[in-house]
Amino acid sequence: MPLEPLLPLFHRLDRQYFDASLAALINPPLLLRWSDGRLSRTAGFYRFGPGISEIVLSRVVLVPLPPEATLSTLCHEMIHAWVDRVLGLKEVHGPQFKARMAHINQAQPGFQVSLRHSYPLPVQAAAWWASCSNCGKKIAYRRRRKGLACRSCCERHNAGVWDARFALKFSPNTVKQLG
Numbered sequence: 461m462p463l464e465p466l467l468p469l470f471h472r473l474d475r476q477y478f479d480a481s482l483a484a485l486i487n488p489p490l491l492l493r494w495s496d497g498r499l500s501r502t503a504g505f506y507r508f509g510p511g512i513s514e515i516v517l518s519r520v521v522l523v524p525l526p527p528e529a530t531l532s533t534l535c536h537e538m539i540h541a542w543v544d545r546v547l548g549l550k551e552v553h554g555p556q557f558k559a560r561m562a563h564i565n566q567a568q569p570g571f572q573v574s575l576r577h578s579y580p581l582p583v584q585a586a587a588w589w590a591s592c593s594n595c596g597k598k599i600a601y602r603r604r605r606k607g608l609a610c611r612s613c614c615e616r617h618n619a620g621v622w623d624a625r626f627a628l629k630f631s632p633n634t635v636k637q638l639g
């Protein structure tokens with residue numbers, strides 16, 4: 461579907477299948493946006509953490525596809541948000557997710573929500589942030605690593621040689637992401 465505002469689609473699906481509960485969320489509100497141009501590994505994801513609750517849809521993946529792909533992906537991520545925020549459950553593709561998905565699929569013929577988007581690969585959010593205490597730069601890592609230093613600070617201040625002054629400090633990434 462061409463790049464178009466997602467909010468009207470969101471509000472329609474929210475009213476039809478979630479009793480308008482998602483638009484009513486506060487602290488934080490549920491946000492919705494198209495990705496920048498780089499998200500190509502997945503059609504969309506829902507991410508949440510302290511102060512964050514957001515659905516992101518991939519422009520690169522979805523714009524060339526028929527409109528049903530955007531509806532189905534948006535609806536999938538809305539179910540994640542509903543399970544997380546409205547039901548308050550730590551469930552990924554569990555019983556509540558599947559029941560709501562089946563209900564939506566039976567309720568209309570226009571699009572089908574599936575457990576996995578058929579185009580994307582699974583999303584895995586970085587589990588760690590490494591930050592440089594000198595310049596403040598943060599880099600995402602899947603795994604914790606030892607003995608790393610900030611490359612740009614080593615280059616700028618130490619002729620590219622590793623220096624403990626620029627060692628990266630690892631802290632857990634508290635924002636989770638569901639595909």
Ligand SMILES: [Zn+2]
Nearest residue numbers: 592595610613
């Ligand atoms: Zn640095």
Ligand SMILES: [Zn+2]
Nearest residue numbers: 540575638639
């Ligand atoms: Zn999912």
